Amino acid sequence: MTVTVLALAGMAAAQALELRSADIHPKDYPTVKAVEYMGDVLKKKSDGRITVKVFSGSALGSEDDSIEQVKLGALAMARVSSAAMHNICETTRVPSLPFLFRSVEHQHKVLDSDIGKQILKSCEDAGFVGLAWYDSGARSMYTKNKPVKSVADVKGMKIRVQQSDLSVAMVEAIGANATPMPMGEVYTALKTGLVDAAENNFPSYDSGHHFEVAKYFSLTEHTMTPEILVFSKRQWDKLPEADQKLIREAAQESVPYMRKLWAERELKSRAVVEKGGAQVIEPDKASFQAVMKPVYDRFVTTPEMKDLVARIQAVK
Incomplete structure (x- = not known):
């Protein structure tokens, strides 16, 4: 009986997953808080098994450093400006084109559509799974x-x-x-x-x-230019499909929360x-x-x- 309990406990521990994420912005910034919110959602959805640890304030280096670590699989995720992805995944240039969006509402409608999903998916060949678009204002x-x-x-x-x-x-x-x-x-x-x-x-x-x-x-x-939350394809491909689904859902749930924080932060700033x-x-x-x-x-x-x-x- 004791052996069985220990074995089950070992299996549960083996399945525990901490996702490390990086951001150059300070701890109170909307993007940081949004990824922390994603972590809260994920923890709840996984009954505490999957958690997210956010390293904010450039603790792990510049955006370019974070992107490199995500590509290598040393980091699970990074929130970066999509501009930092332009030379890695060329379709990310499109949302950064000058005077492309007529308004914030127009941008949200585009990024929430199949257009936004297509651009996120196009980064997979470069080693990144695009999870979500966040606001960066004008x-x-x-x-x-x-x-x-x-x-x-x-x-x-x-x-x-x-x-x-x-x-x-x-x-x-x-x-x-x-x-x-x-x-x-x-x-x-x-x-x-x-x-x-x-x-x-x-x-x-x-x-x-x-x-x-x-x-x-x-x-x-x-x-x-929107922000983009990218996940390491190296780490992603090792995850069970069920966990991939939970991570995608949690990332998407963080988007409206981020947008609300962003709108408030713009006015305050x-x-x-x-x-x-x-x-x-x-x-x-x-x-x-x-x-x-x-x-x-x-x-x-x-x-x-x-x-x-x-x-x-x-x-x-």
Whole structure:
């Protein structure tokens, strides 16, 4: 009897699964809290057998570091900007195209549809299982020395961008000089004058304290690059189908929770930065849109990508 009980206990312990996940954002950030929420859902669905441990605040390195660890199977998951996946899984470039989405509602409708599922699935050949899309708001330009009111104002500026060819090309298209660098280096780069400007959403502008050194926030809203939650295909393929199903379900359940937190955080962050002295400017967006054709010509290169863009633009 004792042997049987011990054997059963051993089997239960063997089936216990802790999923390690990474995020560069601080512990209170919506993406971190969303993955923790996913962990709570998963723990409940699996009767405590499957748990998630989130390493936030760049504890495991940059987004590129996290992606590499996920690919190798050293990490189960990572929440990264889809921009960090552009050179790994080319269809992820599509949701990052400038001025593609007409509104947040349009973006949600697209990403929740078969279009969003198709893009997530396309990353499997590169070693990643796409679990969910999270919000990252609209990215806008913020500058250190002068406000940006039209595309003419950015000519010759050194602008920090994400480490993505698409981000670089977009900045080059507006006549500025792109400086790719990790998020963690942006504050110092702005403060020391290594760059004149950066581009991001209100929560990152706030949480990175960039508003302290770059006071002019211009609502260009040039891209709505979503966040993506990716799982290691190496680890995924070793999991029972039932566990894969539970993980997918928990990830999807975290999406509306994340969106709610995001909307609240955007409003809160805008209030924080304005109170901290940031000036929010309404620029001439059309002047930016007018110079984006070369970006589409360069990056929308395959029949699949062209079809995705056409289908996204057709979504009402």
